[in-house]
Structures are given as C-alpha cells and as structure tokens.
Amino acid sequence: MPIPYWRLSSFYWFYFAALGAFIPYWGLYLKNAGFDTVQIGQLSALLVGCKIIAPNSLGWIADHTGKSLPIIRLASFLATLGFCGFLYAHSYNEYVWVTLAFSFFWSAALPQFEAATLAHLKAEALRYSQIRLWGSVGFIVAVLGVGRLLDWQPLTILPGIIIALLLGIGLAALSVPEARANGQDHQPHKLWHIVKRPEVMAFFAVCTLLQIAHSPYYVFYSIVLKQHHYSVTLIGGLWALGVVAEIVLFIFMRRLLARVSLRALLLTSICAGVVRWLLIAYLADSTAWLVAAQLLHAMTFGGAHIASIHLVHRYFGSQHQGKGQALYNSFSAGLGGMVGSYASGYYFDLIGATGIYTASALCCALALLLTYSWIGRESGN
Numbered sequence: 001m002p003i004p005y006w007r008l009s010s011f012y013w014f015y016f017a018a019l020g021a022f023i024p025y026w027g028l029y030l031k032n033a034g035f036d037t038v039q040i041g042q043l044s045a046l047l048v049g050c051k052i053i054a055p056n057s058l059g060w061i062a063d064h065t066g067k068s069l070p071i072i073r074l075a076s077f078l079a080t081l082g083f084c085g086f087l088y089a090h091s092y093n094e095y096v097w098v099t100l101a102f103s104f105f106w107s108a109a110l111p112q113f114e115a116a117t118l119a120h121l122k123a124e125a126l127r128y129s130q131i132r133l134w135g136s137v138g139f140i141v142a143v144l145g146v147g148r149l150l151d152w153q154p155l156t157i158l159p160g161i162i163i164a165l166l167l168g169i170g171l172a173a174l175s176v177p178e179a180r181a182n183g184q185d186h187q188p189h190k191l192w193h194i195v196k197r198p199e200v201m202a203f204f205a206v207c208t209l210l211q212i213a214h215s216p217y218y219v220f221y222s223i224v225l226k227q228h229h230y231s232v233t234l235i236g237g238l239w240a241l242g243v244v245a246e247i248v249l250f251i252f253m254r255r256l257l258a259r260v261s262l263r264a265l266l267l268t269s270i271c272a273g274v275v276r277w278l279l280i281a282y283l284a285d286s287t288a289w290l291v292a293a294q295l296l297h298a299m300t301f302g303g304a305h306i307a308s309i310h311l312v313h314r315y316f317g318s319q320h321q322g323k324g325q326a327l328y329n330s331f332s333a334g335l336g337g338m339v340g341s342y343a344s345g346y347y348f349d350l351i352g353a354t355g356i357y358t359a360s361a362l363c364c365a366l367a368l369l370l371t372y373s374w375i376g377r378e379s380g381n
Helices: 005-032 037-052 054-065 069-087 092-150 155-175 191-195 198-227 232-257 262-282 287-295 297-316 321-374
Strands: none
Touching (some): 037 092, 092 297, 092 321, 198 262, 232 262, 287 297
16 A cells, blocks of 8 residues: 555645644734733643653553544544634633643544654654654744734734634644554564553653753743744744755755664754854844754754654554654643643743743753663664
8 A cells, every 4th residue: 555645745745834823822812812921831831741641541542443634634624623622711710721621632643643654664664754754844934924923913813824724734644644663563562561661761851851851942942932032933943944954854854864873863863953042142232143953843843853763663662652652742842842841931021031041941951861771772773
C-alpha cells in the first residue's frame, strides 16, 4: 500500500496552522479579555495539563484495538466543538471549564496521529520529517496571516479563525486510511519493563525539562515583545522565522540522520536551547539578536522533536507505539508544559522576563547533563 503522503501532510498542515493562530496570539487575546499574567499562566497550564491524561487513555485504546484513526477523528471534532465555548465564555471560571473541555480532546489527537504516520511509513521512518515539515508550513501561514490581520482587526476575531482551522483538522483526518505497524515485535516487552529502563526514564525527564524551558516562550514571548514595542506584524514575523528555520532543517533531516546519531542531534539541540533562552533573556531590545534566537528554533524544537520521535519509535516498538507517543506527549507537552506555564505565570511579575528566560536556560543545562550521562551512550544511536 503506497504512503498517503499528502493526506498525512494535510493533517499536520491544519493542526499546526491552528497552533500558529493560537500560540502566538492567545496570550494577547487573554490579556485583552482582562486577565492578568497569573491567570494567563494558570489557563495555559490547564491547557497543557490535559496532555498528561488524555493521550495516555486514548493511546491505550488505540494500541489495544489497532484502530487509531476513528479516535483521532472523534477527538478532532470534539476539540472543535469544545473551542466554540470560548465564543460564549466571559468569566475566569468559564474560561477554565472551556479550556479543560477543549484541551482534553485537542491534546489526544496528535500523539495518535504521530503513531499512525509511523505505521504508514513502516521501514521508511526517516521520511517522517518530510511529512512533518508541512505542519511547519501551516504554522507559518497562520502566524503571518493572523498577525497581519490582527494589525487592523480586533483580537475578538481570533476564536473564529481558530475554529475554522480546527474543523480542517477533523476533515483532514477523515481522508487518512487506517494502517497497522509491520506485525508484532519479535520479543514484545511489557510497557512497564520499557518505561523503567534508566535510559527511557532519563529521556522522559529530558523531554519534561525541555518543555518547561519552552513554556515561557509559548505563553509570554508575544507579550514580552509587545512590551518592547514591537508591532504585531513583526511579532508574527519572528514566530514565522523560527518555523522557517525548522522547515529547512526538516528538509535535510533525512540525510542528516544518515550521518549523525540521535544522541548527537539531541545534545546539539539542547545546547542551542541554552544559547537561545539567554539571548531572549538579555538582548530582547535588539531585533538582530532576536532574529538569531529565532533561527535557533530549528534545533531547540525541530531537532529535539525529531530526535525524540525516533527515540520513542525505537524504545517502544510497534506493540506499544501509541502508548509510547502518548507518554512522550504527556511528559513533554503535558507535565513540562503545565509546570512551565504555571511557574512562568506565577513568577513573571516577580522576576521579569530576564529571570524567566534565564531559568529556561538552566532547565536546558540540566537536560544537557542528563542526556550526556544516560541517553544513547551504550547503543551509540
């Protein structure tokens, strides 16, 4: 059966286009709605906190039934329906409940689609980056388009834009056929036997730390740039620049992985994170240094994500692939995102952007130590 390249790619396009309309501007939307930095941090923490529970419960069902696409489709359409609640929410408590309802289904779809994509690719797993790059293209289109639109339209139009893109995710999922991984592993292991391996535990700790480090970027980067008097168009352009760099890396990733180990890729990506967060912490007044920091997004997100996806694929095999991708999502975007979002919101007014992004650099330094000590040393992968 041929790989449904464009149908897989269309899901990533719409998913990350929705993310591109959401992440850079939702903090501005919440601030415009009257919420303070602590409340924005709390709502962001709730948004990603659902990723601890939802992907794992639905991942178990997908691996048990071997039918991930119906789960992805249902989750995508229910996420769209849940987000419609923001059109009617006004108080903080109403935003909390709508955020929980939306995020539970939103966070469940992507890990299962990652597993479905790898199941379609089978022995051609190195082609993953060629499909995933279309998600980055969608992100750029949304970031630039929405940023330009919000320069002359009120922020109140943002939910409507996001709802349209969320609906596109569900429609794209309907076009993708089901696929199974290539048989069962020759020596299947129980899930707990895989998770308790020191290298895998260290890997999940690193994923958590890297997401904690990225959280102030996702939640407060646009607000920080607005405080430095950058226009919404330029803010969107800086977001897009980071993803352009990510796309360039994805284009060459297949050839890169043929020459370098996953360990080397992950170590390099984490080192780039230390540099990137220090640049934002201390040189946010300089557009040139912000450009340099955004170019490092190719490694801090793109390189780390590709290395992580392939490590999960290697650690968990076909038998536990859905659960493995769900666990990766839970520790990184879930636990790490929740801790990072809540902490950055709580401390933002106390230690400022400089202190927050310095803490991000320290998280990357700790992740670097764990990676160097534990991940890929014996296998050399």
